[in-house]
Amino acid sequence: MLGQVNNEGRLDPKERHEIGTRVRRPLFMRCLYRASIKKRIKHTAHLGSPQTQRVISNDDAATMQQSFPMNGGDGPHSYRNNSHFQRQDINVSRTMIEEAIAKKLDVKCFSSNPFRLADLGCSVGPNTFIAMQHIVEAVERKYLAQGLKSEMPEFQVFFNDHVGNDFNTLFASLPTERRYFACGVPGSFHGRLFPESSIHFMFSSHALHWLSKVPEELLDKNSPAWNRGRIHYTSGPEEVSHAYAAQFEHDMEIFLSARAKELVVGGMIVFLIPALPNGIPASQNPYCVMFDLLGASLMDMAKEGLISEAQVDSFNLPIHVASPEQMTEMVEKNECLTIERMELVDSRSKLVGPINGKECAMCLRAGLEGIFTQHFGSGIIDQLFDRLSKQIMESSHQLESGNKEGTLLFVVVRRK
Incomplete structure (x- = not known):
């Protein structure tokens, strides 16, 4: 039954409320029901070999979109100007x-033209351009070495990074003399x-x-893995390290399965990743030591009242430094991929002179400023990395005397 209408032809406010409630409640319940159904939906993604399937939930898909872009632009704190390491x-x-x-890529088995390359995590340059040019030239030499000059393909390079990456700076600085067609893949x-x-x-x-x-x-x-007072696992309890390792293994399984699906048979992946020699504690890795120094700087700032300890307790760097053993295990789990080469490289041996605290801090700031700003705000950034610069100099002996087996893992993986 409709409510009473007043002299102006409008419903009485009380009647209007009651009718609105009767109309809205079923609609609200329908929306609530749909939401509950959506939360239970699972998306099945066929990744890697036909025998391997992963079930990825909506929550998993959302986490895949978390973005930690490097500093964009061409300013003094940009990744472009602070990525020389x-x-x-x-x-x-x-x-x-x-x-x-030259030894492992058989270009005779590739029938398609163009030859397609991808840089995963390209950031804003110029490093990606240097790497892509080296690879294109090496592939061209391989075609010539196999007597395929007449079949030399054109090249297409896909530059991939998070949606939040500064693709404008990337494409504005593309080399004019490049020998490939460029595409962006956010x-x-x-x-x-x-x-x-x-x-x-x-x-x-x-x-x-x-x-x-x-x-x-x-x-x-x-x-037991609550990481109170720390922002990384370097000096944390074993449970914290295990949590990081488990997340890394989960992510790498998805990464490798996706790449196995996307690569042509005989295709290749080469990746360089900060690494820790087998059996060596994180406290002997310079990357991990600097993460600990960042955490110590934040705790000092908390004691001075510049930030709260609760802010530090609720912040952790989503970075894991893997070992060759861990990487080997992850690749071997995928039936479609095989390791052609894996080697620890001590790139620090090529650096000249003692550690420069300011230079290291600027490099870290270019890569980490965004994630720190998201959590702590921009007001502490200058002071945080100034403190880090000083702490690096005070800890230079520890950083320089760390493991000499290598801090960079070079990996070549081929698609079977």
């Missing part, structure tokens, strides 16, 4: 990449990026140590 690693590995292509590499059997060669440098998310146990006060 990463560039050094690319240059150190150049000969090894050329050897892998999205997380913790999932599919390309059509099946479409890529011939993939490359990734200083990207795979980033986790898709922070392990949830680290933020649970009732968990």
Whole structure:
């Protein structure tokens, strides 16, 4: 029954409320029901070999979209101007990449033109351009060595990084004399990026140590893995290290399965990743030591009242430094991939002179400022990395005397 209408032709307010309630309640219940159904939906993704399937929930898909982009632009704190350590690693590995292509990449089995390459985690340049040019030249030499000059393909390079990456700076600085067609592919590499059997060669440098998310146990006060007063696992209890390792293994399984699907048979992945020799504690790795120094700087700032300890307790860097043993196990789990070469490289041996605290701090800031700003705000950033610079100099002996077996893992994987 309709409510009473007043002299102006409007419903009485009380009647209007009652009718609105009767109309809205069923609609609200229908929406609530749909939401509950959606939460139970699972998406099945066929990744890797036909025998291997992963079930990825909506929550998993959401975590794949978490973005930790490097500092964009061309300013004093940009990744573009503060990534020379990463560039050094690319240059150190150049000969090894050329050897892998010359000895292990059989271009005769590739029938498609163009030859497609992808850089996963390309950031904003110029390092990605240097790497792509080296690879294109090495592939060209391989075609010539196999007597296939008349079949020399054109090249297409896909530059991939998170949606939040500064692709404008990347493409504005593309080399004018490049010998390839360039494309951008925004999205997380913790999932599919390309059509099946479409890529011939993939490359990734200083990207795979980033986790898709922070392990949830680290933020649970009732968990033995609660990482109170720290932002990394370097000096944390064993439970914290295990949580990081488990998340890394989960992410790598998805990464490798996706790449196995996207690579052509005989295709290749080469990646460079910060690493820890088998059996060596994280406290002897310079990357991990600097993460600990960052955590110590934050705790000092908390004691001074600049931030709260609760803010530090609820922040953890989503970065894991893997060992060769761990990487070997992950690749061997995938039936479609085989390891052609894995080697620890001590790129620090190529650096000249003692550690420069300011230089190291600037490099870390270019890569980490975004994630620190998201959590702590921009007001502490200058002071945080100034403190880090001083702490690096005070800990220079520890950083320089760390393990000499190598801090960079060079890996060549081929698609069976």
